[in-house]
Amino acid sequence: MKVLDGTSVRLRPLRAEELGTVHAWYEDPELVAPFDRFETEPFDAFERSIAAAEHDPASLAPRYAIEVRSTGRLVGVVGHYRAHPILEYLDVWYLLGEPSARGRGFGREAVGLLVGELFRTEAVERIGAVCDVENAPSYRLLEGLGFRREGTLRSALFHHGRWHDAYTYGVIRSDWTGSAPRA
Numbered sequence: 246m247k248v249l250d251g252t253s254v255r256l257r258p259l260r261a262e263e264l265g266t267v268h269a270w271y272e273d274p275e276l277v278a279p280f281d282r283f284e285t286e287p288f289d290a291f292e293r294s295i296a297a298a299e300h301d302p303a304s305l306a307p308r309y310a311i312e313v314r315s316t317g318r319l320v321g322v323v324g325h326y327r328a329h330p331i332l333e334y335l336d337v338w339y340l341l342g343e344p345s346a347r348g349r350g351f352g353r354e355a356v357g358l359l360v361g362e363l364f365r366t367e368a369v370e371r372i373g374a375v376c377d378v379e380n381a382p383s384y385r386l387l388e389g390l391g392f393r394r395e396g397t398l399r400s401a402l403f404h405h406g407r408w409h410d411a412y413t414y415g416v417i418r419s420d421w422t423g424s425a426p427r428a
């Protein structure tokens with residue numbers, strides 16, 4: 246797996262000693278899923294899912310750590326997965342587990358690096374993402390990268406005691422103008 250450098254953040258493989266930190270993020274519902282379904286997973290299952298992800302295009306396990314280049318601090322994770330059994334596209338997802346790192350453009354830069362890498366290395370024409378209609382940080386991040394809102398999936402997501410609508414977003418290869426990682 247490559248290291249992808251942006252201006253402020255670096256995407257790189259997660260280190261074994263960081264898995265506890267990421268798992269602890271996953272155990273905090275309001276941190277990891279303020280607008281999403283929350284599930285717990287034992288640490289050993291989480292660890293195994295990361296090892297297995299390399300050979301599983303549908304895996305929801307993190308694929309890269311997000312590190313702040315100036316400090317070397319781990320602040321989040323990103324992933325991608327084959328989202329549909331027949332349609333040929335990948336969805337991306339993203340989490341800044343350190344709240345102090347939010348709202349500083351790190352999320353958008355990290356997802357931009359990931360999408361650029363996927364268009365370079367995968368035979369897909371479309372990269373998508375879905376988010377709760379109330380998750381403004383998520384859909385504004387996507388719009389800032391040139392993703393287009395393609396529709397609303399009604400009552401697609403159950404969390405916090407009720408069904409929620411979700412937006413579906415996508416960007417196609419010919420529209421992608423995102424910045425490439427620095428050499």
Ligand SMILES: CC(C)(COP(=O)(O)OP(=O)(O)OC[C@H]1O[C@@H](n2cnc3c(N)ncnc32)[C@H](O)[C@@H]1OP(=O)(O)O)[C@@H](O)C(=O)NCCC(=O)NCCS
Nearest residue numbers: 339340341347348349350351352353376381382383385386
């Ligand atoms: C979604 C998430 C990754 C965004 O990362 P981030 O680094 O904070 O986002 P950025 O700083 O790159 O900002 C992206 C856009 O969201 C906007 N934004 C950030 N925080 C916001 C907030 N609390 N409310 C409204 N908009 C917000 C920014 O202004 C920016 O939009 P703009 O360019 O139009 O001004 C982060 O909030 C997070 O990890 N949330 C929890 C997990 C999650 O919801 N993941 C997505 C699941 S679909």
